[in-house]
Amino acid sequence: MANIPKKYLYLILAIVFLTLSTLGIINLLNQSKQTYSPLTPTSLPTPTISEFEAETEPETETPPSELQPTSLPDSPPAPSDTPTPTPTIQNFTGPGFSLSYPSYRKLTEEEEASGWRYVFYSSRGNITLHAGTQWSWQHPGRTLTSGYTIADQPTFRYEIPTQTLIDFQQLDKYYTIQCVHQGVGELKQECLDFAASFRFTN
Numbered sequence: 001m002a003n004i005p006k007k008y009l010y011l012i013l014a015i016v017f018l019t020l021s022t023l024g025i026i027n028l029l030n031q032s033k034q035t036y037s038p039l040t041p042t043s044l045p046t047p048t049i050s051e052f053e054a055e056t057e058p059e060t061e062t063p064p065s066e067l068q069p070t071s072l073p074d075s076p077p078a079p080s081d082t083p084t085p086t087p088t089i090q091n092f093t094g095p096g097f098s099l100s101y102p103s104y105r106k107l108t109e110e111e112e113a114s115g116w117r118y119v120f121y122s123s124r125g126n127i128t129l130h131a132g133t134q135w136s137w138q139h140p141g142r143t144l145t146s147g148y149t150i151a152d153q154p155t156f157r158y159e160i161p162t163q164t165l166i167d168f169q170q171l172d173k174y175y176t177i178q179c180v181h182q183g184v185g186e187l188k189q190e191c192l193d194f195a196a197s198f199r200f201t202n
Contacts, residue, residue, distance in 0.1 A: 093201065094118060094131065096173065097151075100197035101127070102190065112136065114174070120194070125180040125187050127194050135167065136176045142167060150177075151200050164191050170200055 004012070088103035094116070101107070105120040105127070115132020130136035144154040144167070156167040166177045177198070179191030 092118070094129075096170075096200060096202045097131070097175075098199050098201050099129070099194065101194055124184070125182055126178075127180075127191060128176075128178040130174075130176040130178065132174055133172060135174050136178075137165070139167075144168065150175075150195050150198050164188065166195055 089100045090103045090105075090107075091098060091100050092107060101120050105122050108119045108121060110117045110119065112130070112132065114134040114136060115130070117136070118129040118131070120127040120129075135142070139156070139158060142156045144156050146154045148155050148157055148166075150166065150168045151170075153168045153170055158165045158167075161183050162180065164177075164179045164181065168175050175198075177191070177195050179187070179194070181187035181191060
């Protein structure tokens, strides 16, 4: 093959490749045309169960003189009170505030452009507290009202089906509680409990 010019070598290899490809396609088509006979279940022999007689032990009677009467209690025993487990509540104190959160959440603190972000992580949905010198998000209609308050401060509450955001401020500090609840009622309530626990410490 060393004496064959390159252009002929490529031509020969192309013909071999096309031939092999054609044979492969023909083989696949032939295999798909084969008819398969459906499998029919064979009948299994039914086992016969021979009748047997159970062995019985002769009953022994207790003489009447050995029988002892038992007394029944006047009232059934009272059920024991088992306490319902409640999640442990953790307390957190940040710069100028404190709050409470369920212990199953993992707290991480991250610095952001305007201040700090405190993420209370759960695989079901996070609760995040943004605290800084400006709002952590923009909304053209943000108006703080006293209809719902946090630590006696008016708030702006914004809700979508998957999240709740609550903005409030004290002097030159701006706070946003962001709850990702995915529309789950239990997580929505946990968000409100989290917000209700917020207190200013200065």
